[in-house]
Amino acid sequence: MKICVVGAGSLGSTIGGVLAQAGHQVTLLKQSQKSVDEILTNGLTLNESGQDQNIKVNAITTSDITQYGVADLVIVLVKSFDTFKAMTAAKGLVGESTVVLSLQNGLGHEDILADIVGRSHVIAGKTYVGGVMQSNTYINSGVKGKHTIIGELDGRLTERVTQIATAFEAAGLITKVSSNIMGTIWDKLLVNVATGAISGVTGLTYGDLYQIPEVGNVAMKAVQEAINVAKANGIQLSMENPEAAWLLAKEGLSNDFKTSMLQSIERNAPTEIDFINGAVVRWGEKVSIETPYNCTLVACIKGIEARISQQANNKH
Structure with a gap:
């Protein structure tokens, strides 16, 4: 699956890194070229329970989006107040069948995303996965035993939300689909x-x-x-x-x-x-x-x- 993480801070980098390690084509959307260069040079290191794992992962800035093209899945993890600005800048990632998954805190960003990309593209979720960023390329991650819940805004159990949950599960992210997201x-x-x-x-x-x-x-x-x-x-x-x-x-x-x-x-x-x-x-x-x-x-x-x-x- 071609996945782009918008808001690749500690949590976005953790989830993106885990999915990349599982074989998905993951790209982290970063604000600065310096951060991009560090990730491309050194990879991303996730420290889980004292164990370091270095993962090769792609990274781009918004100026690279046209060249990158559209993603199958866009995971949004920016701070809620940055949702409009970040997704407007990243709109080029969204094609006809792209799914935009918000795992952000709070309530209301799903409506902002819907206004930008169209409600039919948006699914929502909550995650209890954790991460603490030590540097651009080194994250203390908390994945084991942490649950993620995703679902369609209208509660339907669709093929696309099931496929995403299956991909997350296979990568080691405990994920369930909710009909009441x-x-x-x-x-x-x-x-x-x-x-x-x-x-x-x-x-x-x-x-x-x-x-x-x-x-x-x-x-x-x-x-x-x-x-x-x-x-x-x-x-x-x-x-x-x-x-x-x-x-x-x-x-x-x-x-x-x-x-x-x-x-x-x-x-x-x-x-x-x-x-x-x-x-x-x-x-x-x-x-x-x-x-x-x-x-x-x-x-x-x-x-x-x-x-x-x-x-x-x-x-x-």
Whole structure:
């Protein structure tokens, strides 16, 4: 299968590397020519459980897309707020039968992708595979035992989604096809709603976050709003108790774990708030459900982002 990974950071490189090792024609779409040259020269090294595996994999920048042509599968793993820009630049990868698979965090990027390439090309998924980038060519990967779930947006069990799941499975990526992928996306969203923004606002790691009853109370109120909104929009969830999402969020994670939203804030980088709590607010507006807790968390994170931006501008 001819596969291109758009957003080949730690997770994209991990998944792309595993698929390349299994014999697929994988290309990583990188932003800089320097990154491309390093990968073409040195290959990609994945370290899984202390074992290094060097994998030959192709890499290009957007200026090479015309020469590359169309892919059978485009895997999108850019940050949600970069979806429009990245996929617009990569639109040349999409031909008549190309499948565009989003494995991104949050909710709403599948609609952005559909607007760019056409809804019939888009399938969605969630992955629990992990990766930490040590350099452009060296990734600490977490693949073993980690599940990936993919599915058609309309819930149909099609040949193309089955073929992709089979290819992933054969490469060592535990993958199942869901007939309720929007429910799966919302299930993961509930977990992100539980801890992401409130961790970003307070600056607390999990060990401290779960020691403060008032924090847990607000988190579960925000999750309850998300559950109400999902049900009103006809989404089938696997959990309907907000405490379940709150407890699931910390399962298997250390006390010093930081949510991705807190990590973004500490790096002075934009967060994915618009695609997490912000998505709850937008979907709530569609069905006339008020979401005051999520609205407040969005406002707080937006305020923090504004402060970071002002501080950066003042330095220049």
